[in-house]
Amino acid sequence: MIDFHSHVMPEVDDGSRSMDMTMDMINNSLEQGVEYICVTPHFITSEHEISHEEYLNRFNSLKSSLGSRINVIQGLEVYINPELPELYKESRIWGYNGKQYMLIELPMQHYPIYTDKIFYELRLLGVIPVLAHPERNLSIMKNPELLINIIEQGNLAQMNSGSLTGLYGTEVKKFAEKLISMNLIHIVGSDGHNNGKRNTDIKDGLERIKTLNSYLYKWISGNEMKIVNGIEVEVPDIISNKKKKSLFDFFRKK
Ligand SMILES: [Fe+2]
Incomplete structure (x- = not known):
């Protein structure tokens, strides 16, 4: 099992505050059955940047501290910004395992108008954007079509496991269940920030x-290694409740 979203790298963002805390979080991951954990600290342009060199130093020291207990995979949680294509060209941001799938987050409260354009420009550069926890975005909650469009354009979506267990409240839980039933999610992460309430569960x-949509569960299990290895995946068809209009509907009304 792969945890695609975590803040276990100590002392770089609002995640783990010490190596001790990181060890607690990793022990929790192991208890949860996680074999691979993606180390995805926040990258926020001109506010919270981490250089590739610093990331690699910290990643390698984390890796050697953990030894063979768990496999760590490189990554970032990149905050949306119109400059992302430029940053990618300059190798200042990177995807999972240094390959093309890149975790990108939006502000929680709204959906920036340039999101689709930036994702398109990144795809032209060979990146496959993965939208982080869309179930927690207020605009997408009000208008799921935004997410459907993003996926139809060739991007993927990551869900926080806690969204399905009520960690972020009932509304998010209900919406997360809806997204699962519609096949709108492709990878799952803990988004673990600490060894307390927001652990790596x-x-x-x-x-x-698995209970809500066994087909999607199988798809997720069968494709997670491909995503880490940068192999293209064929996403499941979106299940929409919207009835498609057919010629028969037209004649029925006559
Ligand atoms: Fe996160």
Whole structure:
């Protein structure tokens, strides 16, 4: 099992505050059955940047401290910004395992108008954007078509396991269940920030997906290594409740 979203790298963002805390979080991951954990600190342009060199130094020291207990995978949680294509060209941001799938987050409260354009420009550069926790974005909650469009354009979406267990409240939980039933999610992460309430739990969320949509659960399990290895995946068809108009509907009305 892969945890695609975590803040276990100590002392770089609002995640783990010490190596001790990181060890607690990793022990929790192991108890949850996680074999691979993606180390995805925040990257926020001109506010919270981490250079590739610093990231690699910290990543390698984390990797050697953990030894063979768990596999760590490189990554970032990149905050949306019109400059992302330029930053990618300059190798200042990177995807999972240094390959093309890149975790990108939006502000929680709204959906920036340039999102689709920036994702398109990144795809032209060979990046496959993965939208982080869309179930927590207020605009997408009000208008799921925004997410449907993003996925139809060739991007993927990551869900936080805690969204399905009520960690962020009932509204987010209900919406997360809806996204799962519509096949709108492709990878899952803990988004673990600490060894307390926002730990690296992932198992219960995945179990919930298995119950709600076993087809999607199988798809997620069968494709997670491909995503880490930068192999293209064929996403599941979106299941929409909207009835498609057919010629028969036209004649029925006559
Ligand atoms: Fe995060």
